[in-house]
Structure formats: C-alpha cells, structure tokens
Amino acid sequence: MATQKNHPNSYEARDSASIVHPLTNLKTHLETGGVIIKEGDGIWVTDIDGKKYIEGMSGLWCLSLGYGQQRLVNAATEQMQQLPYYHLTNHKSHTPAIELAEKLLQIAPVPMSKIWFSNSGSEGNDSAARIAWYYWHSMKQPKRRKMISHLRAYHGNTIAAASLSGMHYNHASFGLPLDGFLHITPPHYYRFALENESEDDFTSRLASELETLINSEGADTIAAFFTEPIMGSGGVIVPPDSYYGKIQTILKKYDILLVADEVITAFGRTGNMFGTTTMNLQPDMIVCAKGLSSAYLPISALMINERVFAAIAEQSDEIGVFGLTFTYSGHPVSARVASETLRIYEEDKIVEHVQALEPFFLGSLKALLSHPLVGEVRGRGLLAGVELVADKDSKKAFDANQQVGKYCVERAEFHGLILRAIGDTISFCPPLIITESEVVLLMARFKQALDDTLEMVQN
Ligand SMILES: Cc1ncc(COP(=O)(O)O)c(C=O)c1O
Structure with missing residues (x-):
C-alpha cells in the first residue's frame, strides 16, 4: 500500500488509497493521499487531524441545510423502523413516495403532472432522455433520437448523462459522447462573445447557432434540449437575460422537448425555489436531486408534464408496462428525508434567507473585482463563480499548465475553506443556512487565498 505524505501515521489516511476517487488524478492520489473528513456541524467540516474548514461548496453543490439537521436524522430513523424498504413497481406504492410526489407537484414552478423517482442526478437525466425517446415513439416519430445540450454542461455520468454533458474529461478515453448527442456554445458572454458584440447580439448568434444545427440535423431527428438554468460544474455560467427567450422560441418552433x-439550482439555490423561475423557463421535464434531500440520502425526482405523461402512459399500455425501473426508485427512507427537507425549507424560510443574503454574498465577491487576478464575478442567489485571469483588460486566460485555479483552492484549503476550481474559475455554493457573519469569514479566507495566488503568479 502506498505511503501517503499528508498523513503518514494515520490508519484512515492510508485506507483512502484503496478507493478509486472520482474527479481525482488517480496516480497523484497514490502519492499524496487526500484530506479525510471526519465530521460536520452547520457549514463546517473537520478532518481527521482536527482541522476545521468552511464547506464553501456544500460538498458537491448539495448539502443545502448543512450538517447536524436532527429533524432529517429523526425522519430517517423513524422510517427505517417503520418500513426501511419498499418499491414502486407492479402497482405497489408507499406513503413516503406518495407524500413527496404530491408535495413536489404542488411546488413545481410550472404545471407538472407526475414524478418519476430515481437515486441521483445522473439517473434523473438518463431517465429524462429515455422518457423523451419513449415519448417520441408514442407520438409516432421514432426518428427523434438526438439530444442537444451545451458544451461545458454537466448532466451527470451514466452513459446518456455523460453524453449530454459537454465536458472533455467525461468523454476522453471513454469513447463518449454517444452518437446523436450534440453540443452548442454555452451562454457565457464574458468568454464567448465576439469583440464588440452586444449581449443581445451574442444571444441572437447563439440562438441562430441552435437553429442552424437543428436544420442541418433535421428537426424531425431531435428529441430534446437539456439545459441547466444556470450552469454549475461548467464554471457557474449565468446566461444573459435575453438567452432563454430566444432559445425557447426555437424549441417551440421545431416542437423539441x-x-x-435543476440538480444544482432547485430548492432555493438561485433565490427562488427553482432555477426555472429565476431564468424564466417553460420546461416539459425538470430533474431535481442534491438539495431535494439536502444530500442526507441519495434521491432524485424527475417532474413530467401532462403532455409527456399522457403519451408515455399510452405507450406503456401498448407495450404492457413502462419498462424503466430501478430497485431503489423512491426509496422510502430517502423519500421521507426529502419530504422533511422540503418542510424545513418552508418553515425556516430558506428561500427568503437566500434572497436576503444574496446582495451581501454576491456584493462581497464583486468587491474582489478590484483584485488584480479577478476578471469576472458571476452568480445568482448563493451560487457564484469567480474567474481568475492573466490580464483583465484583454480577458486573457492563464496558461492551463500553470493550474492557477487549482493553486488558489489549495491555498483556500490551507486557510480553512473548501472551494472548487473549474479551470481558473473558483466556484462557491455554500450551505443555504450560512449567516452573514459566516460569509464574512468565508470571504476573508478566500481573499487570503487570492493574495497567495497573486504572489505565486508574480514569482
Ligand atoms: C447539473 C447537474 N446535473 C446532474 C448531476 C449529476 O448528479 P449525480 O452526481 O447525483 O448523479 C450533477 C452533479 O453535480 C449536476 O451538477
């Protein structure tokens, strides 16, 4: 077993070498090991050496209510005792899933008809793609197989979800994306606008790129368009206000689902209960996960509108059953925890809290625009990205080999703050329960990391 430099004497640290760690350089990890987290409280986590960090990313954009939510522990415990497992196949059902589905339909940001449960955001997106195909079979247009999404999108890592994703590292050496998964320019004005192009011209150009793609592929071959209302893992990209109106006009014109x-954006993250509301979308299906249970247990929910449900119901009647199934769909313990999570969002007025804190949170980050390294600050609610650049006037990026973003988050970690680097964009997604004084502390630690990074790039 490889010795790990960070924690040479720790049994637990040595043990981490037995894991294949996702989104990690596997070879480097054998040499360096990693930070091993032992416990959490509120927005804080503590590692096995007793060092405390602010969890500035809510884990993987998911732990919305932070650690120590006793109500969620109680809900899980009670459900474990009463009915730890049942399934939803063959006309069976159970109360935790029914209650959660009814609640989700009640709070849906646009009229929705039914909920499909699975266990992760990836399965939710995979299911949405499968359901889109099934829908078009039912509509007697089985040639509609192709999917369109954005370059830099992240929709998960099952084979269809990874194909929908527009990340090089999800595709390279895996032989992905699958055929028929097409990607268009992400709506990131700062990075992708042409010189002197207005925001309006930029979104018109992107809309026309979409329409050209649809026409060149044949509209009768396109099943669905997938989008994160605000792109998370691609670098927290907030589309310009005029973007989705133009995109949705084209999708309607060609009858594309x-x-x-909303795996990241649902449940308050962007200052509304749903990112669909924040960005004014009219989706046929909405994928929710992560904050649905505040990450206390794995669960995802796909909202399906009546147009889609009516068609897939017909098709299942023709075939005999709806042949999409997971053993743990709507798992009762996860569903019960999710319902309790939704109650906490409402009772603790989490959306209102995010709205109240947003100006201070984003304002504190925007104040860093005066820092020599900060090219752009973007975000909504308590979701933000800070892009570091080599030259602010020309927006020139650093050479990727310099790994400036990576260095910055390493320094943040040194100062007791966990963030994530997406290239040279530093992302922020703190637990929604964070207070103003905790934001002050977070910003102070980030500023130290930025200054350390400036020192590094100047030497
Ligand atoms: C927008 C988005 N969709 C889907 C996923 C995949 O979710 P999961 O990791 O639960 O499969 C993620 C995960 O980060 C995500 O950010």
Whole structure:
C-alpha cells in the first residue's frame, strides 16, 4: 500500500488509497493521499487531524441545510423502523413516495403532472432522455433520437448523462459522447462573445447557432434540449437575460422537448425555489436531486408534464408496462428525508434567507473585482463563480499548465475553506443556512487565498 505524505501515521489516511476517487488524478492520489473528513456541524467540516474548514461548496453543490439537521436524522430513523424498504413497481406504492410526489407537484414552478423517482442526478437525466425517446415513439416519430445540450454542461455520468454533458474529461478515453448527442456554445458572454458584440447580439448568434444545427440535423431527428438554468460544474455560467427567450422560441418552433436540469439550482439555490423561475423557463421535464434531500440520502425526482405523461402512459399500455425501473426508485427512507427537507425549507424560510443574503454574498465577491487576478464575478442567489485571469483588460486566460485555479483552492484549503476550481474559475455554493457573519469569514479566507495566488503568479 502506498505511503501517503499528508498523513503518514494515520490508519484512515492510508485506507483512502484503496478507493478509486472520482474527479481525482488517480496516480497523484497514490502519492499524496487526500484530506479525510471526519465530521460536520452547520457549514463546517473537520478532518481527521482536527482541522476545521468552511464547506464553501456544500460538498458537491448539495448539502443545502448543512450538517447536524436532527429533524432529517429523526425522519430517517423513524422510517427505517417503520418500513426501511419498499418499491414502486407492479402497482405497489408507499406513503413516503406518495407524500413527496404530491408535495413536489404542488411546488413545481410550472404545471407538472407526475414524478418519476430515481437515486441521483445522473439517473434523473438518463431517465429524462429515455422518457423523451419513449415519448417520441408514442407520438409516432421514432426518428427523434438526438439530444442537444451545451458544451461545458454537466448532466451527470451514466452513459446518456455523460453524453449530454459537454465536458472533455467525461468523454476522453471513454469513447463518449454517444452518437446523436450534440453540443452548442454555452451562454457565457464574458468568454464567448465576439469583440464588440452586444449581449443581445451574442444571444441572437447563439440562438441562430441552435437553429442552424437543428436544420442541418433535421428537426424531425431531435428529441430534446437539456439545459441547466444556470450552469454549475461548467464554471457557474449565468446566461444573459435575453438567452432563454430566444432559445425557447426555437424549441417551440421545431416542437423539441425542453428538459431543465435543476440538480444544482432547485430548492432555493438561485433565490427562488427553482432555477426555472429565476431564468424564466417553460420546461416539459425538470430533474431535481442534491438539495431535494439536502444530500442526507441519495434521491432524485424527475417532474413530467401532462403532455409527456399522457403519451408515455399510452405507450406503456401498448407495450404492457413502462419498462424503466430501478430497485431503489423512491426509496422510502430517502423519500421521507426529502419530504422533511422540503418542510424545513418552508418553515425556516430558506428561500427568503437566500434572497436576503444574496446582495451581501454576491456584493462581497464583486468587491474582489478590484483584485488584480479577478476578471469576472458571476452568480445568482448563493451560487457564484469567480474567474481568475492573466490580464483583465484583454480577458486573457492563464496558461492551463500553470493550474492557477487549482493553486488558489489549495491555498483556500490551507486557510480553512473548501472551494472548487473549474479551470481558473473558483466556484462557491455554500450551505443555504450560512449567516452573514459566516460569509464574512468565508470571504476573508478566500481573499487570503487570492493574495497567495497573486504572489505565486508574480514569482
Ligand atoms: C447539473 C447537474 N446535473 C446532474 C448531476 C449529476 O448528479 P449525480 O452526481 O447525483 O448523479 C450533477 C452533479 O453535480 C449536476 O451538477
């Protein structure tokens, strides 16, 4: 077993070498090991050496209510005792899933008809793609197989979800994306606008790129368009206000289904209960996960509108059953925890809290625009990205080999703050329960990391 430099004497640290760690350089990890987290409290986590960090990313954009939510522990415990497992196949059902589905339909941001449960955001998106195909079979247009999404999108890592994703590292050496998964320019004005192009011209150009693609592929071959209302893992990209109006006009014109991937943006993150509301979308399906249970247990929910449900119901009647199934769909313990999570969002007025804190949170980050490294600050609610650049006037990026973003988050970690680098964009997604004084502390630690990074690039 490889010795790990960070924690040479720790049994637990040595043990981490037995894991294949996702989104990690596997070879480097054998040498360096990693930070091993032991416990959490509120927005804080503590590692096995007793060092405390602010969890500035809510884990993987998911732990919305932070650690120590006793109500969620109680809900899980009670459900474990009463009915730890049942399934939803062959006309069976159970109360935790029914209650959660009814609640989700009640709070849906646009009229929705039914909920399909699975266990992760990836399965939710995979299911949405499968359901789109099934829908078009039912509509007697089985040639509609192709999916369109954005370059830099992240929709998950099952084979269809990874194909929908527009990340090089999800595709390279895996032989992905699958055929028929097409990607268009992400709506990131700062990075992708042409010189002197107005925001309006930029979104018109992107809309026309979409329409050209649809026409060149044949509209009768396109099943659905997937989008994150605000793109998370691609670098927290907030589309310009005029973007989705133009995109949705084209999707309607060619009768293409719209799927909103709200795996990060749902449940208050962007200052509304749903990112669909923040960005004014009219999706046919919405994928929710992560904050649905505040990450206390795995669960995802796909909202399906009546147009889609009516068609897939017909098709299942023709075939005999709806042949999409997971053993743990709507798992009762996860569903019960999710319902309790939704109650906490409402009772603790989490959306209102995010709205109240947003100006201070984003304002504190925007104040860093005066820092020599900060090219752009973007975000909504308590979701933000800070892009570091080599030259602010020309927006020139650093050479990727310099790994400036990576260095910055390493320094943040040194100062007791966990963030994530997406290239040279530093992302922020703190637990929604964070207070103003905790934001002050977070910003102070980030500023130290930025200054350390400036020192590094100047030497
Ligand atoms: C927008 C989005 N969609 C889908 C996923 C995949 O979710 P999961 O990791 O639960 O499969 C993620 C995960 O980060 C995500 O950010």
